[in-house]
Amino acid sequence: MPNLLTVENLAKSYTARRARDSGLAVRALDGVSLSLSDGETLAVVGASGSGKSTLALCLACLEKPTSGSVSFEGRDLLMIGEAELRKIRPKIQLVFQDPASSLNPRFSAFELLSEPWRVGGSLPRSEWRTQACELMRITGLPSDLLSRRPMEFSGGQRQRLAIARGLAAWPKILILDEALSSLDPALQAQIANLLVDLRESRELAMVFSTHDPAMAAHLADKIAVMERGKIVEQGTPREILRQPQHEATLKLLAATPRKILRSRPPVVP
């Protein structure tokens, strides 16, 4: 049984468009390897610009890596055709950093949530309403918001709607790209708890990126620390927090109040 997700030696560089700058390629990812099994949660921790978002985009096959491979259930996603890839895509769902731009402003919440069913035909139309209500309930949103458009939601509600949208396709992997960073601490804790629940109830594997080691320790089974496109350290939360090896990890930990690291992060019921 292969791993759910295996990433080997992934590299991505962006080349500057202008001729003047040619030859100056930015290496956003540089030899990244990682693996994920069913129901496992991986936190990617790093300062901004360390390549977390590029990694998330490559995992969701939105950016084409320069080299390396991404395999899902043993199949290399970079080698298969577009039609084939489209069938796999619903199983790997990405929740973007900014839900205000990643949710179609013209769709109501119900239309957003039912879109994968409408496209995939996996669910009979008669059950859409119940399922959508269920997703709203799981993510703690009142179901009377279903007829509203995303712009009528508050920031925190919108982020939860984006997560609900990710869950609607019934994925095996949920990738969250800094999906919590823009929220206030109370909401962060609330959504973190939601993710913990989901992992248990749905056997969902998760990859989430954050610059907050405490959040990573709270949620993840393993943590990967990134700096300048490379994974500089990988391990369990205990290993990373207790015996940090790399300078980048130390720097990130130093930027977090010690008290929070020792205790668990505040949990709002």
Added chain:
Amino acid sequence: MRYLARRLLHAIVLLLGASLLAFFFTALAPGSYVDEMRMNPQISADSIAALKAQYNLDKPVPTRYAMWLRSALHGNLGFSFAYDVPVGPLLLIRARNTLVLTITATLLAWVIALPLGIWSAERSGRWPDRVITWITGTLLVIPDIALALGFLELAVRSGWFPTGGMVSVGFNSMGLAEKLKDLGAHMVLPVSVLVLGAQPLLIRHVRAAMQEEFGKGYVRAAEAHGISKKRILWRYALPGAANPLISLFGFSLGALLSGSLLVEIVTSWPGLGPRLLEAILARDLYVVTGGILISTVCLVGGNFVADVMLYWADPRIRKNETAP
């Protein structure tokens, strides 16, 4: 409905302003139709004065405008000096011909520009896009008049389509199918010129709007969620780009209308253009004002159609009006 009512009010104010400017500028231009008569020794000074009084040309311009406006509101746009008939019927049949030309050209221009612009945006930077950009760039620098003359030359040399006019001799004795065929053949020349002339602007705008849309977060998100290209185009990108494109549609209708006035003159299409030109040269005041007014009505009407389409297409515009 408040949105539409506001747009309608806006349109009426615009019309009033346009009629005011058209009237004053034409009236303030040196000379008048009657002045030309003064050169003719066979017409006595008395009869000239009588004519002036009859046409109210002896009154100050603001008074004349007020009188004209009052009668215009009753549907009477004044009298043509040169033809000695009311302006309304003189212009309306011409306006109809112009509209036939403009509307056909607008629709055809969009039918061509929309897919090309989308196609170009989807392949941004690759060779189809480059070829289209190169062609639109070339078309952009060719003035409409040169295009018209080029097509005229082609028509004369090849004989593929009529070189001018709207219908052939004996049009009235034709059957309906023949009539349509004849009209269509005569439209080839002016419509081609108008459609080609409009392409660069339309294609480039469509391309830019679609390109922006394809780069938007929710379009990329839809792609990552595994939604097909076709569905992304129809359900995400096109509705997203609809607002600027609908506004552009209203604008293009106006641009093609004014463009058609020129093309009509070159291809002797019996529309408003030739009549307006002739009236301006003869200082036929009310025909000029009426002609400008009718063109403005078409223009404002086009923009109003765009506003209605916008209202229909964008749920947010409909929603806003219920907000306090």
